[in-house]
Amino acid sequence: MAGPLWPRSRRGSTDEALIRTVYEEHGNALLAYATRLTGDRATAEDVVQETLIRAWRHADALVNGKGSVRGWLLTVARNIITDRYRAKAARPTEIAESPATPPLEDDHAEAVVDTMSMLGALDRLTPEHRDVLTELYYRERSVAETADALGIPAGTVKSRSHYALKALRALFHEHETDQPGVPEHRSGLREVVA
Numbered sequence: 001m002a003g004p005l006w007p008r009s010r011r012g013s014t015d016e017a018l019i020r021t022v023y024e025e026h027g028n029a030l031l032a033y034a035t036r037l038t039g040d041r042a043t044a045e046d047v048v049q050e051t052l053i054r055a056w057r058h059a060d061a062l063v064n065g066k067g068s069v070r071g072w073l074l075t076v077a078r079n080i081i082t083d084r085y086r087a088k089a090a091r092p093t094e095i096a097e098s099p100a101t102p103p104l105e106d107d108h109a110e111a112v113v114d115t116m117s118m119l120g121a122l123d124r125l126t127p128e129h130r131d132v133l134t135e136l137y138y139r140e141r142s143v144a145e146t147a148d149a150l151g152i153p154a155g156t157v158k159s160r161s162h163y164a165l166k167a168l169r170a171l172f173h174e175h176e177t178d179q180p181g182v183p184e185h186r187s188g189l190r191e192v193v194a
């Protein structure tokens with residue numbers, strides 16, 4: 001259909017009637033075109049709907065008498081499909097999680113809780129014990145490097161680290177036995193009551 005779909009004199013009618021008429025006259029051709037381009041009927045239906053929304057927003061383009069309405073609709077549909085393709089290509093491919101494809105990044109919540117627990121326990125140690133563990137484990141220094149950094153003998157570093165780790169174990173064991181509603185297992189380990 002070349003020429004205006006709706007004469008200027010009848011433009012006072014609602015846009016809803018205009019879009020209904022556009023859909024009745026061009027809907028099947030538009031759906032067939034979109035299905036051919038996308039290869040998926042559901043996606044094509046979404047494209048047709050978006051095309052009709054854009055036609056409703058730009059109703060003056062349909063009634064101005066320039067070019068064919070069907071040509072305008074097919075161009076809009078092609079542009080929508082192109083935009084969707086480009087947007088999809090710009091994003092990384094989504095992969096569903098399954099046992100065969102585990103998530104690329106594990107949940108870090110447990111690591112955060114462990115870090116917070118460790119920082120809390122370190123705060124309860126004496127400054128000497130805390131300093132030795134910080135140098136050895138967090139700064140990954142050797143016994144000799146730790147001794148140089150703290151200005152103490154290497155034997156003292158070994159002794160303090162031994163007693164600091166012993167104190168940490170006691171703090172964590174104390175924390176575990178303070179948890180209400182969690183029974184003690186025979187082996188001394190705790191198990192969560194479901």
